[in-house]
Every structure is written in structure tokens, then in C-alpha cells.
Amino acid sequence: MLKRLSIVLLLLAFSALCTFAQLGEQERSWNQPVEPFRIAGNIYYVGASDITSYLITTPKGHILIDSGFIETVPQITANIVKLGFKVEDVKILLNSHAHYDHASGLNQLRRLTKAKLLVSRPDFDLLARGGKADPNYGDRFPFEGTRADATFRDGKKVKLGGVILTANITAGHTPGCTTWTTETVEKGRQFSAIFVCSTSAPGYDLVKNERYPAIYSDYQATFARLERLRPDIFVSAHGRQFDLLGKIERMKRGEENVFVDPDGYRRSLKESRVAIESTYERQSAASPNPQR
Ligand SMILES: [Zn+2]
Numbered sequence: 001m002l003k004r005l006s007i008v009l010l011l012l013a014f015s016a017l018c019t020f021a022q023l024g025e026q027e028r029s030w031n032q033p034v035e036p037f038r039i040a041g042n043i044y045y046v047g048a049s050d051i052t053s054y055l056i057t058t059p060k061g062h063i064l065i066d067s068g069f070i071e072t073v074p075q076i077t078a079n080i081v082k083l084g085f086k087v088e089d090v091k092i093l094l095n096s097h098a099h100y101d102h103a104s105g106l107n108q109l110r111r112l113t114k115a116k117l118l119v120s121r122p123d124f125d126l127l128a129r130g131g132k133a134d135p136n137y138g139d140r141f142p143f144e145g146t147r148a149d150a151t152f153r154d155g156k157k158v159k160l161g162g163v164i165l166t167a168n169i170t171a172g173h174t175p176g177c178t179t180w181t182t183e184t185v186e187k188g189r190q191f192s193a194i195f196v197c198s199t200s201a202p203g204y205d206l207v208k209n210e211r212y213p214a215i216y217s218d219y220q221a222t223f224a225r226l227e228r229l230r231p232d233i234f235v236s237a238h239g240r241q242f243d244l245l246g247k248i249e250r251m252k253r254g255e256e257n258v259f260v261d262p263d264g265y266r267r268s269l270k271e272s273r274v275a276i277e278s279t280y281e282r283q284s285a286a287s288p289n290p291q292r
Pocket of ligand 1: 099
């Protein structure tokens with residue numbers, strides 16, 4: 001009996017490994033450890049070399065945006081401790097979007113922190129089913145799904161210990177992709193900060209996407225909205241989108257406020273918009289009945 005039980009357990013462990021594939025070479029390169037640091041005011045970087053995670057501290061506990069891969073979680077928790085904070089003081093978990101490289105570790109972080117997980121209404125189901133039936137990826141990138149404690153709509157203000165984070169639903173990359181904005185004070189100066197959800201469309205169908213018919217108009221609304229914002233501090237779900245590693249080097253050389261980058265923000269938006277529009281044009285031209 002015992003033997004049979006251990007075989008069953010082994011098989012279960014094996015099937016879990018198969019369901020959530022190990023990181024490939026590209027993902028491993030995105031997940032290299034990085035020394036944690038303070039971005040400005042009460043905003044800290046606790047993520048990896050490209051897969052980001054942000055800690056926003058308050059006197060009443062902390063807010064954490066994004067978990068990275070499940071493999072990123074030990075880096076994130078070690079980084080929080082290195083900065084002198086306690087993992088169990090994280091009270092609220094947020095997510096940029098329900099993709100495997102930003103959400104795979106959320107359930108593990110919930111177990112470790114007992115924090116409340118808040119997710120945009122349009123990404124709730126995608127997160128709950130662990131990335132399966134994604135409008136663009138289908139079942140290609142499954143992860144350990146988790147049902148958030150609560151959902152919110154566009155404009156939601158998440159408040160903790162005097163800190164307010166505002167949810168801007170910037171749909172397209174996922175239907176509930178959430179860009180967070182807040183304010184912070186660094187050496188007596190007030191800065192607005194933006195944590196941009198992804199605005200890329202890697203391999204996406206922007207024309208006749210049956211699982212997400214409004215995808216292109218959603219991207220257009222997202223760009224129009226992001227272009228109206230005027231953040232000082234600019235960071236995003238992927239480090240490469242705001243030159244994380246280059247800015248870390250500049251910081252090490254003693255430069256101050258390297259993440260205050262309004263020009264970089266506008267440049268990045270422009271590049272994303274051009275990429276999305278040219279993909280749309282190309283796909284429309286190749287489609288027998290273009291959706292115009
Ligand atoms: Zn993504």
C-alpha cells in the first residue's frame with residue numbers, strides 16, 4: 001500500500017513538472033539575479049534582470065507588484081530581506097498582467113505573505129486558469145493559477161498606509177493589463193511614477209482575433225491614454241523596456257534619479273505604437289477581408 005502511494009506521489013510530482021515546464025534559455029536570461037535597490041522614495045526594485053518586481057513600502061505594510069516566474073520568487077523574497085524589510089509585511093499583491101513571466105509566482109507569494117491579491121476584472125479568469133486559453137498564446141504558457149481575493153475596475157485606488165496606487169487598465173497585451181501609477185517623494189521633491197504593463201504584441205493576431213476581437217482598438221485606446229500621462233519615474237513589466245540594466249550601471253557610477261526619465265517614457269510608447277501599427281498594417285494586407 002505504502003509503495004503504491006509513493007508511486008502515485010511520484011507520478012503526481014512528475015506530471016506537475018510536465019504541466020509547468022522548466023524555464024528555457026531565453027527565460028533564464030530574463031531571470032538573472034540583480035541586487036535590489038531603491039528606485040526613489042518608497043519604491044524599491046526587487047525583481048530579476050528583465051522580469052521585474054516592485055516593492056512599495058508604507059508604515060502599515062507593503063505592496064508588491066508582480067511575482068515573475070515561480071523561479072523568481074526566491075530572488076524576490078531574498079531581495080526584500082536584503083533591503084531590510086519583512087516578507088510577511090507584504091499586505092497587498094498586484095499584477096501587471098496574467099502571463100507566466102509576471103504571474104507564475106503569485107500563488108507562492110500568497111502562501112509566503114498571506115497578502116491579499118487584487119486583480120483587474122478582465123484578467124481574473126486568465127489568472128485563475130493559469131494562463132490557459134490565453135487570447136494569443138492559447139495553452140502555450142501554463143502556470144499555477146490562482147483566484148484573486150478581489151477584482152477591480154479601471155481607476156481603482158489601492159490604499160495602504162497613506163500610499164495610493166491607481167489602476168489604469170491598459171488593455172491589449174492582455175484584456176486586463178494594468179498600468180499602475182503613484183506619487184513618491186525623494187529628497188523633498190515629489191515625483192509621479194508609472195509601472196507600465198506591457199504594450200508589446202509578440203506573435204499576436206491583431207486582425208480577426210476571434211478570442212479577442214477588440215484587441216487592436218484596445219491597443220489604440222491604451223496608447224492614447226498612456227500618451228496623455230506625464231510620469232517622471234518610468235518603469236515597466238520588462239527591464240528591457242526601460243533600460244533597467246543600463247540605468248543600474250549609471251546608478252552605480254553615482255548618477256542620481258536615473259529612473260526619472262520622461263523622455264524615455266515617451267520614446268518607448270512611440271516605439272511600441274509604431275510596432276503595433278505596422279504589425280496591424282501587415283496583417284491587414286495579408287488578410288483576404290481586412291477589418292478596417
Ligand atoms: Zn506578457
